[in-house]
Amino acid sequence: MKTRRTALRAMGALTLALTLSVSAGAALAQEIVIKFSHVVAPDTPKGKGAEKFRELAEQYTGGKVKVEVYPNSQLYKDKEELEALQLGAVQMLAPSLAKFGPLGVKEFEVFDLPYMFPSYEALHKVTTGPIGKEMLGLLEAKGITGLAFWDNGFKIMSANSPVTTPDDFLGLKMRIQSSKVLEAEMSALGAVPQVMAFSEVYQALQTGVVDGTENPPSNMFTQKMHEVQSHATISNHGYLGYAVIVNKKFWDELPEDVRAGLDKAMAEATEYANGIAKEENDKALQAMKDAGKTEFHELTDEERKAWVDALLPVHEEMADRIGADLIARIQAETGVK
Numbered sequence: 001m002k003t004r005r006t007a008l009r010a011m012g013a014l015t016l017a018l019t020l021s022v023s024a025g026a027a028l029a030q031e032i033v034i035k036f037s038h039v040v041a042p043d044t045p046k047g048k049g050a051e052k053f054r055e056l057a058e059q060y061t062g063g064k065v066k067v068e069v070y071p072n073s074q075l076y077k078d079k080e081e082l083e084a085l086q087l088g089a090v091q092m093l094a095p096s097l098a099k100f101g102p103l104g105v106k107e108f109e110v111f112d113l114p115y116m117f118p119s120y121e122a123l124h125k126v127t128t129g130p131i132g133k134e135m136l137g138l139l140e141a142k143g144i145t146g147l148a149f150w151d152n153g154f155k156i157m158s159a160n161s162p163v164t165t166p167d168d169f170l171g172l173k174m175r176i177q178s179s180k181v182l183e184a185e186m187s188a189l190g191a192v193p194q195v196m197a198f199s200e201v202y203q204a205l206q207t208g209v210v211d212g213t214e215n216p217p218s219n220m221f222t223q224k225m226h227e228v229q230s231h232a233t234i235s236n237h238g239y240l241g242y243a244v245i246v247n248k249k250f251w252d253e254l255p256e257d258v259r260a261g262l263d264k265a266m267a268e269a270t271e272y273a274n275g276i277a278k279e280e281n282d283k284a285l286q287a288m289k290d291a292g293k294t295e296f297h298e299l300t301d302e303e304r305k306a307w308v309d310a311l312l313p314v315h316e317e318m319a320d321r322i323g324a325d326l327i328a329r330i331q332a333e334t335g336v337k
């Protein structure tokens with residue numbers, strides 16, 4: 001009798017366990033996971049934008065979507081993350097616009113042209129208008145859907161020697177992102193450009209593998225690059241921003257209501273990220289000045305003119321690669337030539 005009761009109790013427990021695991025299985029089957037991988041610190045415009053999207057996406061899809069954000073190249077470095085997205089190993093990224101060349105979308109390098117955008121406002125005329133939409137559309141052929149443009153900011157130059165005039169760059173090894181325009185930019189200054197993944201820059205600067213680099217202050221500060229760079233010039237010579245992208249197949253196969261929720265979340269996260277970018281960069285620059293490890297130089301008008309003269313020829317040099325037409329259309333939009 002006792003054995004029978006024990007057996008029955010065991011059966012009951014088994015049934016309960018089965019029921020629980022079946023309903024857990026059903027719940028799991030319903031949950032859609034978006035792995036959002038990026039290479040910068042959480043405490044940056046992109047890192048904060050990604051977190052905002054996570055929060056809103058989960059809210060607007062009523063918990064049907066779970067967003068996992070992996071910052072700081074935890075999952076993939078620059079080049080690998082694009083491959084991982086195309087393979088579907090991650091669903092969402094926000095690579096810098098300077099990193100789409102190797103994918104075959106050279107037009108994105110237009111954003112790297114020196115002195116192309118005088119302000120965030122001028123830039124937004126392009127990114128939020130028809131040209132921006134058209135450019136995101138170029139990604140479809142690569143199995144990628146472009147959702148939005150996110151700002152970081154305007155770049156400063158740093159090195160372990162003063163970089164006040166173009167001549168100061170002669171022979172310096174400068175780390176760049178994988179953009180031919182950036183390569184031409186550094187060459188125009190007489191520097192030796194070296195493409196390197198973002199996650200490797202700090203160590204390369206520390207050990208002298210490269211002498212210097214360019215980045216918006218938020219990236220420089222959050223990677224502690226200022227601790228291993230003695231000099232920096234607030235040159236604002238070029239822009240660095242992002243395209244938020246998803247695996248096209250994944251996106252197209254989402255239930256319509258889920259995609260609508262995610263679109264809403266992305267629109268709001270974009271507004272948020274672009275709303276904080278300037279302030280984040282201003283704060284980072286101040287924090288680096290306060291840290292006192294790097295000497296920051298502001299260009300005089302005359303010095304700036306020397307930079308512009310040295311760097312503007314890059315536009316013409318790169319026109320064939322990017323498309324003279326695209327450059328002209330952007331200039332017409334921003335009113336800057």
Ligand code: LMR
Nearest residue numbers: 039040096177198215219
């Ligand atoms: C860089 O590699 O310098 C930047 O693209 C990093 C980033 O994503 O902001």
